[in-house]
Amino acid sequence: MNMNLADPSNFTFVLFFIKLVLLLAIHFFRSTKQKGQLPPGPRGWPVIGNLVHISLNRPTYRWLHRVMENMKTEIACFRFARVHVITVASTEIAREVVRDKDEAFADRVESYSSNLISEGYKDVIFSFYGERWKLLKKMMVAKLMSPKMLNKSLSDRTLEADNIVAYVFNLCQLGSTKTKVNVRDITGVYCHAVMMMMMFGRRHFEEVETENGDGLGLGPKEKEHMDAIYRSLDCFFSFNVTDYIPCLRGWNLNGKEAEVREAVDIINKCNDPIIHERIQLWRERGGKETEEDWLDILITLKDDQGMSLFTFDEIRAQCKDINVATIDNPMNNVEWTIAEMLNHPEILEKATNELDTVVGKDRLVQESDIPQLSYIKACSRESFRLHPVSPFMPPHRAREDTTLAGYFVPKGSHILVSRLGLGQNPKIWDEPDVFKPERHLDGHGGNSNSVSLMEPDMRLVTFGTGRRGCIGSKIGTSMTIMLLARLLQGFEWSHVPRTSKVDLFPADRNSFTAKSLVASVKPRLAQRMYPKVQTK
Incomplete structure (x- = not known):
């Protein structure tokens, strides 16, 4: 041309x-002009380094892991333009990142996606390390995630746990002896409802009509909201060239910028009317007697001078944080766990037997039962190990020149701790490709109540740990285990007709199953045990 x-x-x-x-x-x-030896890595082009590989090897995360495997290293350095991207797949080195040198790696990276999602870095997940971030995190932990607030919202979470059982039961009533259900749709209904109730005190953005008429399913606006949340996360984790060459941002080179703009606009379009309405209620008309949900707390928090602690943009940013943080892990984990159980019926039987022993069939499992559900938690941990929601943890950024595993790490380097590399590392796990929940039980006895979804030793990654770790690990654990336990207690699960195995392939854009899991279900409890649809 x-x-x-x-x-x-x-x-x-x-x-x-x-x-x-x-x-x-x-x-x-x-x-x-380096001050020390960098970690090993592939040779790159002058000036642009390994940037060309981002375009030639999609999805990029698989290429990064393949390079590390071929080089037989658990730490590697890739150069994208002038940014050093250091990948880690070792428990010891991961602990160095999130524990031993936590403050040195406490920054987040800049990107077009994170800037949009966080309203210009005004949130807890994506904002940079500093005094404002410390204040934000302190308030989120002390107020939103306090034992008092979590206990106060227990009734909402229990209501939605009842409703998801009612929802699946109603689907069964519409079918024959066994009903085909989309497991991802079911987990999405529960996770979105719990998130909405805890954040906004309401299940839907607007009144919806569902196929079976119970009003529990996701309406068009809720489906659009969920899809936008996942598209924004996919864009964040997609290794865009503009993440490493900031002057190219705004040109929409590969369409990702337009995609994340559209996704964030949709999320804001759904959330903003509720936020505006509530702000007006609190600040112009005297508010309510008590804070009933997370949004109430964000609006009413005051600084030392009695002024509102958060601006509208900061409240908006925290709400998007809650959107992404309360949905992705439980949905992904429960779908993968049920898929693995269908391929291992002996594991499914053992999990349901535990529920029958600990809880019985005359009442529904409650959050208070979770400490005794060791095998259920072990199954969930095993899914986190094999099928994490994303290949890497959100990237850390070096705040200063430092070292990692004895190698030099320049200031500004991006540090990517591999969820896949840790969870499937043969040096850490025996038979790493096999779904074996027993490996997480103390003494393999199956009766220990010490099983936790958290993993401070970084042998796998569940909800993240360290200074930039997940502040909602407790609520994440409750949501994940309650959803899994309710679905296993209330229903018999089996393959759909004319199939005998679930294909366990992850998607390219994220680590969800490549295809939504479809399974057959039928009630396994007495009919009187199934709740009626409840509204607050």
């Missing part, structure tokens, strides 16, 4: 491209 340099737009593009190459070259030669 001939380019006419007389055309002002073409001439401008050529000038921009020449300037970009010169800037990258200058930065490259400046950054070649």
Whole structure:
């Protein structure tokens, strides 16, 4: 194709491209003066390093893991333009990142996606380390995740646990002896409802009509909301060129920027009317007698001068944090766990037997039963190990020149702790490709109540740990185990007709199953045990 340099737009593009190459070259030669030996990594091109591999190897996370496997290393360094991206698949090195040198790696990385999701880094998950971040996290832990608030919202979570049993039971009533159900849809209904109730004190954005008429399923707006949450996360974890060359942001080079803009706009379109309405209620009309949900707390928090602690944008950002943090892990984990159990009927039988022993069939499992459900928790841990919700933890950023595993790590480096690399590391786990919940039970006796979904030793990653770890691990555990336990207690699960095995393949964009799990269910309790649909 001939380019006419007389055309002002073409001439401008050529000038921009020449300037970009010169800037990258200058930065490259400046950054070649290292203060120590970097971790091993693949050879790259001058100036751009390994950037070309991002486009040639999709999904990029598989290429990164393949390079580490071929190099036989548990720490590797990739250079994307002038940014060093260091991947970690070792328990010892991961502990160094999130525990021993936690403060040195406490920053988050800048990206087009994280900037949009966080309203310009005004949240807890994506914002940079500093005094404001410390205050935000302190308030979130002390107020939103306090034992008092979690106990106060227990009735809402129990109501939704009852409703999901009612929802599946109603689906069974519409079918024959065994009914085919989409497990991802079921987990989505529960997780979205719990998130909405705890954050906004309501199940739906607007009144909905569902196929079976019970009003429990996701309406069009809720489905759009859920889809937008996942698309925004996919964009964040997708290794875009603009993550490493900031001057290219805003050009929508591969369509990801437009995708994340649309997704964030949808999330805001759903959340904003409720936030605005509640702010008006509290600040202009005297508010309510007590804080009933997380949004009430965010609005009513005051600073030392008695002024509102959070601006509208900060409240908006925290709400998006809650959107993403309360949905992804429980949905992914429960779907994978049921899929693995269908392929291992002996594990499914052992899990239901535990429920029958600990809880029985004359009442529904409650959150108070979770400490005694050791085998159920072991199954969930095993799914976290084999099928994490994303291949890597959210990236850390080095705040200073430092070292990791004895290698030099320049300031500004991105540190990616591999969930897959830890959970499937043969140096850590015997038969790492086998779904074996017993490995998580003390003494393999199956009766220990010490099983926890948290993993501070970093042999696997569940909800994250360390200074930038997940502040909602307790509520995440409750949601995950309650959903799994209620579905196993209330229903018999089997393969759909004419199938005998679930294909356990992850999707390319994330680590969900490539296809939504479809299974056959039928009630396993007396009919009187199934709740009626409840509204608050």
